[in-house]
Amino acid sequence: MSRYPAALDEIIELFEMLSEEERRELLISYADAAVRHEPAGDEVFDLEDVRKDEECTDTVGVFLRVDEADGDRVEFRISLGSKVQTLTRAMTAILCKGLNGTRAGAVLDVPADFVPRIVGAELVRLRSQTVYYVLGRMKAAVKVYLNRRRAAAAG
Amino acid sequence: MNDKIAAYAHPEVLVDTDWLAAHLEDPSVRVIESNEDILLYDTGHIPGAVHIDWRRDLNDATIRDYVDEDGFAVLCSRHGITPDTNVVFYGDKSNWWACYAFWVFQLFGHDQARVLDGGRAKWEVEGRTMTREKPAYAPSDYPRPARRRDDEIRAFQDQTLAHMRAGGPMVDVRSPGEFSGEITHMPEYPQEGVLRGGHIPGAVSCPWARAAQEDGTFKPVEQLRGIYQGELGLGEDDDIIAYCRIGERSSHTWFVLKYLLGYNRVRNYDGSWTEWGNMVRTPIERTAG
Numbered sequence: 001m002s003r004y005p006a007a008l009d010e011i012i013e014l015f016e017m018l019s020e021e022e023r024r025e026l027l028i029s030y031a032d033a034a035v036r037h038e039p040a041g042d043e044v045f046d047l048e049d050v051r052k053d054e055e056c057t058d059t060v061g062v063f064l065r066v067d068e069a070d071g072d073r074v075e076f077r078i079s080l081g082s083k084v085q086t087l088t089r090a091m092t093a094i095l096c097k098g099l100n101g102t103r104a105g106a107v108l109d110v111p112a113d114f115v116p117r118i119v120g121a122e123l124v125r126l127r128s129q130t131v132y133y134v135l136g137r138m139k140a141a142v143k144v145y146l147n148r149r150r151a152a153a154a155g
Numbered sequence: 156m157n158d159k160i161a162a163y164a165h166p167e168v169l170v171d172t173d174w175l176a177a178h179l180e181d182p183s184v185r186v187i188e189s190n191e192d193i194l195l196y197d198t199g200h201i202p203g204a205v206h207i208d209w210r211r212d213l214n215d216a217t218i219r220d221y222v223d224e225d226g227f228a229v230l231c232s233r234h235g236i237t238p239d240t241n242v243v244f245y246g247d248k249s250n251w252w253a254c255y256a257f258w259v260f261q262l263f264g265h266d267q268a269r270v271l272d273g274g275r276a277k278w279e280v281e282g283r284t285m286t287r288e289k290p291a292y293a294p295s296d297y298p299r300p301a302r303r304r305d306d307e308i309r310a311f312q313d314q315t316l317a318h319m320r321a322g323g324p325m326v327d328v329r330s331p332g333e334f335s336g337e338i339t340h341m342p343e344y345p346q347e348g349v350l351r352g353g354h355i356p357g358a359v360s361c362p363w364a365r366a367a368q369e370d371g372t373f374k375p376v377e378q379l380r381g382i383y384q385g386e387l388g389l390g391e392d393d394d395i396i397a398y399c400r401i402g403e404r405s406s407h408t409w410f411v412l413k414y415l416l417g418y419n420r421v422r423n424y425d426g427s428w429t430e431w432g433n434m435v436r437t438p439i440e441r442t443a444g
Contacts, residue, residue, distance in 0.1 A: 086193075090194070126210045
């Protein structure tokens, strides 16, 4: 059984079948699609984490909604500042597509070792700081949400 | 050539967007994009431009150094560049990596080189044509350069240490926080394993951005003179070393001093703070608490 959510697993398998050139083209397509995962103005979220970190060249906002009635399934929206790099944009779209609908606890268990299988060993070697950033931010948002809920339940 | 560019000491190394737009079909010109954002070229670039990545294409993969003479010849051949080709560099981040690539090309003596004033951002803001079509040029026969000119425009750590001990002028072009030792990386950038914060003793702080205008173009020559001659007191014949974190921002300042102001002896210490700040028994200065 795969260690990854099914949607993410499909993306990983697709990337692994591609040549280096095709892989880059698909990454650019995902980067173009990142804007579709931005929050709409009227959406309500359980957690909003908008900040500018030293790991990224511009502000990234992670917006999380958790459907407790449906087994804690998560819905992510992510806003990206204009200076955010292309690889980060691509990973944003990939992870929103691959993780939305996953149970909150399962998001925390997703190992990061799939990233080189998507972006390729060369891009990881050349820009190692960039490729793991968004996954880290999404996991951090889920962790904060679960901790807050746990604290509220205990309090 | 516009009036601002004409006033520089070596106006032949800088072109504006009008010039480049008029030379896109010129077979003697090869446009080269070099960026920090490794996929930016793939999202769209100036028609006919090729992509050179500072790490993949210019750095040796196993030694912290640049490609050797053979590697440079292979790189140029791959992009159809000959020693007579006018290479024009542009890129993101106010041309940091464009200047870095320009500097590496100078290490190998490729004199027919220019930088696009304002870089990628200015071309885009002006609404000029971009494309995702990647050009394919017939491989050229680029002869192996006789030598890499490390001794002329590059400073190594031992040379920088001797320069420091001799009280030679050094310009630290990093941010004020990096210079003071408060932080060990650029604001908004990741820590890259530097153990100590501070600067090389005797270096003066002059962030690279002081040479740039809001739109990423270089400041006019009078303003540059006011900064580097007036404020820093640097003379045209001074033996000057510029450094930053890994040599990209100092390539920008090196370009300004050497070509826009016409200083005769300027070297880029590309090992910069990631080397100096970690080197055993190498002194540093701090001004932060």
